[in-house]
Amino acid sequence: MIKDATTVGSSTYEKIKHDIIFGIIAPGTKLKLGTLKNNYDASVSTLREMLNRLSSDGFVKAEEQRGFFVTDVSRKDLEEITNLRVLLECNALRYSIENGNTEWEAKVVAAHHKLHAMEKRVLEGNKDDIEMWKRYDGEFHLATIEACNNENLLKLHSTIYDKYLRYQMLVLTYRGQSAIDEHHEIFQAVLSRDADKAVQILTDHILNGQKDTIVKLPE
Amino acid sequence: MIKDATTVGSSTYEKIKHDIIFGIIAPGTKLKLGTLKNNYDASVSTLREMLNRLSSDGFVKAEEQRGFFVTDVSRKDLEEITNLRVLLECNALRYSIENGNTEWEAKVVAAHHKLHAMEKRVLEGNKDDIEMWKRYDGEFHLATIEACNNENLLKLHSTIYDKYLRYQMLVLTYRGQSAIDEHHEIFQAVLSRDADKAVQILTDHILNGQKDTIVKLPE
DNA sequence: AAAAATAAAATATCATATATTATTGTAAAT
DNA sequence: ATTTACAATAATATATGATATTTTATTTTT
Numbered sequence: 001m002i003k004d005a006t007t008v009g010s011s012t013y014e015k016i017k018h019d020i021i022f023g024i025i026a027p028g029t030k031l032k033l034g035t036l037k038n039n040y041d042a043s044v045s046t047l048r049e050m051l052n053r054l055s056s057d058g059f060v061k062a063e064e065q066r067g068f069f070v071t072d073v074s075r076k077d078l079e080e081i082t083n084l085r086v087l088l089e090c091n092a093l094r095y096s097i098e099n100g101n102t103e104w105e106a107k108v109v110a111a112h113h114k115l116h117a118m119e120k121r122v123l124e125g126n127k128d129d130i131e132m133w134k135r136y137d138g139e140f141h142l143a144t145i146e147a148c149n150n151e152n153l154l155k156l157h158s159t160i161y162d163k164y165l166r167y168q169m170l171v172l173t174y175r176g177q178s179a180i181d182e183h184h185e186i187f188q189a190v191l192s193r194d195a196d197k198a199v200q201i202l203t204d205h206i207l208n209g210q211k212d213t214i215v216k217l218p219e
Numbered sequence: 220m221i222k223d224a225t226t227v228g229s230s231t232y233e234k235i236k237h238d239i240i241f242g243i244i245a246p247g248t249k250l251k252l253g254t255l256k257n258n259y260d261a262s263v264s265t266l267r268e269m270l271n272r273l274s275s276d277g278f279v280k281a282e283e284q285r286g287f288f289v290t291d292v293s294r295k296d297l298e299e300i301t302n303l304r305v306l307l308e309c310n311a312l313r314y315s316i317e318n319g320n321t322e323w324e325a326k327v328v329a330a331h332h333k334l335h336a337m338e339k340r341v342l343e344g345n346k347d348d349i350e351m352w353k354r355y356d357g358e359f360h361l362a363t364i365e366a367c368n369n370e371n372l373l374k375l376h377s378t379i380y381d382k383y384l385r386y387q388m389l390v391l392t393y394r395g396q397s398a399i400d401e402h403h404e405i406f407q408a409v410l411s412r413d414a415d416k417a418v419q420i421l422t423d424h425i426l427n428g429q430k431d432t433i434v435k436l437p438e
Numbered sequence: 439a440a441a442a443a444t445a446a447a448a449t450a451t452c453a454t455a456t457a458t459t460a461t462t463g464t465a466a467a468t
Numbered sequence: 469a470t471t472t473a474c475a476a477t478a479a480t481a482t483a484t485g486a487t488a489t490t491t492t493a494t495t496t497t498t
Contacts, residue, residue, distance in 0.1 A: 032449095
């Protein structure tokens with residue numbers, strides 16, 4: 001039996017974060033400590049610690065003496081997040097293509113392989129795998145930028161990516177073959193070390209994803 | 220009598236953050252809860268909440284079941300932070316120059332005026348005012364980018380700026396007249412809406428600041 | 439219908455109990 | 469004598485439940 005090495009705190013942190021990103025708790029929901037206590041099996045203090053972390057991450061809004069709320073969504077916010085993802089990921093991609101070695105290339109190949117296999121399954125209608133698919137999507141994009149040699153940048157990107165992901169999950173749309181093609185094009189441009197091309201396609205890829213998302217949002 | 224609106228939590232958060240940024244607590248220091256309890260007059264739970272926030276911000280490193288530590292410094296990290304500040308602030312500056320109205324211009328003028336007055340005092344040898352000076356420095360740079368119309372970007376920038384500031388405080392160097400000149404040039408370029416020039420000088424300004432800082436760091 | 443007073447609910451804080459890690463001391467082995 | 473391994477102790481971090489404030493909802497009064 002595998003011993004669960006993590007603390008109560010960090011595992012509840014992951015659970016709550018997951019539930020916010022995947023829309024299980026709706027934007028704006030008040031996170032009452034009493035309710036959370038029952039749902040996540042943790043004490044009030046432990047929960048408060050994790051809610052404070054999530055509030056620094058920007059997934060939760062802490063209102064002084066009034067409690068915690070799931071961060072709201074809006075078109076404006078999505079636009080901001082999208083712009084930031086383009087800025088951070090394109091920048092990281094350039095450096096990564098510049099610095100990456102063969103080891104890195106291998107990881108990109110592997111990540112794209114896993115993503116592509118999943119993309120085919122989802123395209124065939126296997127809607128059970130959506131969470132896995134989104135995970136592989138994230139892992140592919142991460143793999144492409146992982147050689148950028150800037151841990152701080154990767155940390156920021158990770159948070160922004162998760163926020164972007166929440167919007168995608170909230171209005172779940174399937175771009176189907178076109179998104180698959182874009183991934184493939186990014187993959188090829190990265191391997192041929194064509195930074196300009198890779199950045200161009202990535203930018204379009206992110207903006208296309210936003211386009212489908214934004215029309216389904218209120219406001 | 221002025222009612223103190225903030226909670227014990229957020230005021231200790233500010234205090235600890237301040238003490239980390241201004242080098243009162245050295246990098247790598249273990250933040251023992253018992254000691255903090257005495258120094259900051261707050262309960263362990265409250266402290267843990269705030270340490271978790273600071274750890275998400277990146278000023279504190281939380282090691283599972285081993286406690287909290289002030290984040291380490293290194294040349295590599297400073298380079299990363301500097302690159303990120305250039306990336307974020309230049310991007311924000313372009314949008315700000317594009318979008319800013321007269322109201323915004325007025326704020327930039329005011330912020331530069333305050334900064335410049337303080338710069339003269341510090342140049343004359345008034346070393347007591349360093350903290351105030353750095354605050355006005357930050358407020359000036361913030362003023363220039365505040366019209367960028369992207370709250371998420373401003374939030375990221377604020378955190379990165381504070382990290383950059385910590386490095387400056389750790390190796391406190393005075394660039395004197397040259398930094399003052401750069402501020403003035405940025406100021407003028409911003410008011411004349413010359414984005415390319417403003418970005419160019421800002422980039423140099425940030426990199427020059429790094430140059431003086433990095434040589435005094437270990438590693 | 440508006441304002442004030444009261445009751446209920448929720449948050450912020452604290453002190454304490456439990457689990458984990460670090461330290462010290464002791465005995466066996468090199 | 470020095471090192472290694474183990475056990476006992478001390479120190480520390482994590483987690484919990486209880487209490488004190490504050491906010492929100494309800495009722496009463498004008």
